[in-house]
Amino acid sequence: MGKQMTEMLKGTLEGIVLALLTGKPAYGYEITTLLREQGFSDIAEGTVYALLVRIEQKGLVDVEKRPSEKGPPRKVYSLNDQGRQELQEFWKTWTFLSERIEQLNGKEK
Amino acid sequence: MGKQMTEMLKGTLEGIVLALLTGKPAYGYEITTLLREQGFSDIAEGTVYALLVRIEQKGLVDVEKRPSEKGPPRKVYSLNDQGRQELQEFWKTWTFLSERIEQLNGKEK
DNA sequence: ACTAGTACATAGTAGCGCTAAGTAGTGGAA
DNA sequence: TTCCACTACTTAGCGCTACTATGTACTAGT
Numbered sequence: 001m002g003k004q005m006t007e008m009l010k011g012t013l014e015g016i017v018l019a020l021l022t023g024k025p026a027y028g029y030e031i032t033t034l035l036r037e038q039g040f041s042d043i044a045e046g047t048v049y050a051l052l053v054r055i056e057q058k059g060l061v062d063v064e065k066r067p068s069e070k071g072p073p074r075k076v077y078s079l080n081d082q083g084r085q086e087l088q089e090f091w092k093t094w095t096f097l098s099e100r101i102e103q104l105n106g107k108e109k
Numbered sequence: 110m111g112k113q114m115t116e117m118l119k120g121t122l123e124g125i126v127l128a129l130l131t132g133k134p135a136y137g138y139e140i141t142t143l144l145r146e147q148g149f150s151d152i153a154e155g156t157v158y159a160l161l162v163r164i165e166q167k168g169l170v171d172v173e174k175r176p177s178e179k180g181p182p183r184k185v186y187s188l189n190d191q192g193r194q195e196l197q198e199f200w201k202t203w204t205f206l207s208e209r210i211e212q213l214n215g216k217e218k
Numbered sequence: 219a220c221t222a223g224t225a226c227a228t229a230g231t232a233g234c235g236c237t238a239a240g241t242a243g244t245g246g247a248a
Numbered sequence: 249t250t251c252c253a254c255t256a257c258t259t260a261g262c263g264c265t266a267c268t269a270t271g272t273a274c275t276a277g278t
Contacts, residue, residue, distance in 0.1 A: 001267080004120060004202045007233070010265050011116025012210065019213040029225050039209055047266050049226060054265085071224035071274050091214065093113045098207055100148050101121065104128040105200065110236080116264070119234050138256050156235050158257060163234085180243050180255035 001042055009040075015090035017051060018060065018083055025064075025078035028052050052077060060086050110151055118149075124199035126160060127169065127192055134187035136175075137161055161186060169195050 001009075020026065020034060032048045052075075055061050060083035064076045079087070110118075129135065129143060141157045161184075164170050169192035173185045188196070 002198075002202065003233085004198060005206070006266055007120025008202060008206055010119040010234080011113060012206065013266075016210060016213060019210075027225080032225095038212075039205065044267050045226085046228075046268075046270095050228080050266080053227085068225070069275080072226065072272090073274090074225065089111075089113060093111065093117060094210065096148070097114070097117055097121065101125060101128075101203065103147075104125060112264085115235060119265080122235075136256080141256095153236050154257085155237075155239095155259080159235080159259080162258085177256070178244080181241090181257065182243090183256070 012094070013047070014051060014055065015087065015094060017048070018055070018079060018087040018090065021061065021077060021079045021083070022087065025076050027066075027074035027076045029074070031077075055083070058082075058086075110153075121203070122156070123160060123164065124196065124203060126157070127164070127188060127196040127199065130170065130186060130188045130192070131196065134173075134185050136183035136185045138183070140186075164192070167191075167195075 016035070017031060020031060026034070028049050031052070032043060032045055035043045035048070052061075056063055056077070060080065061077040062080050064078070066074050066076055068074050125144070126140060129140060135143070137158050140161070141152060141154055144152045144157070161170075165172055165186070169189065170186040171189050173187070175183050175185055177183050
């Protein structure tokens with residue numbers, strides 16, 4: 001990751017993961033793969049797992065352990081009501097910020 | 110500031126300030142005021158000054174000291190070539206990130 | 219036995235915005 | 249003339265988050 005991207009992900013990655021979880025539950029390894037496919041090609045595994053621990057402790061997701069055919073058991077995370085609410089606030093904050101920034105983009109030159 | 114916004118500003122605030130500096134030089138107090146007017150209503154003064162120290166040390170801006178009629182001398186910052194280059198990279202990173210996130214926004218629901 | 223892929227965990231580090239407290243200068247109100 | 253408000257800049261310490269690095273554990277193929 002570039003250093004810029006690393007800093008920018010602070011505060012947005014949580015929202016991104018919550019958004020990924022909307023509709024369909026997922027487990028850590030799966031989420032990491034998804035993120036990498038969607039362009040965050042060198043997201044660190046540890047980053048994702050640490051984030052998942054965090055959002056679980058904040059009570060934004062429900063967790064269920066399920067056996068895997070190919071390795072250790074998976075921890076499947078699904079968004080709960082509190083998580084959905086947090087996600088909504090994420091969108092509000094994001095929209096606000098991105099509007100200001102886009103405005104600055106227009107101004108220069 | 111909400112905690113979400115605080116985290117989101119990490120990595121974007123520097124770009125925002127660099128963008129503000131495009132075209133017209135400005136000093137710290139002025140930049141803080143500008144940011145507050147543009148919606149970042151409770152940006153901490155210390156945050157801005159610390160950021161200015163940082164971008165000066167990274168060599169992204171030129172600094173000139175000018176007397177003020179109303180207080181201590183001002184430190185006027187202007188974007189230099191390296192700063193303009195950094196700003197360009199900021200836009201690239203921002204565009205990439207915001208496209209991914211906007212895409213997620215469309216997907217849900 | 220070895221390797222690769224799947225799956226999760228965590229201690230330590232760096233970077234950045236915030237808090238809080240300070241210094242310094244000017245002008246107006248009490 | 250004392251006090252306050254505004255202007256203007258500085259900096260130590262804190263909390264949060266992504267990254268680095270390393271480890272554990274299970275399965276399947278060679």
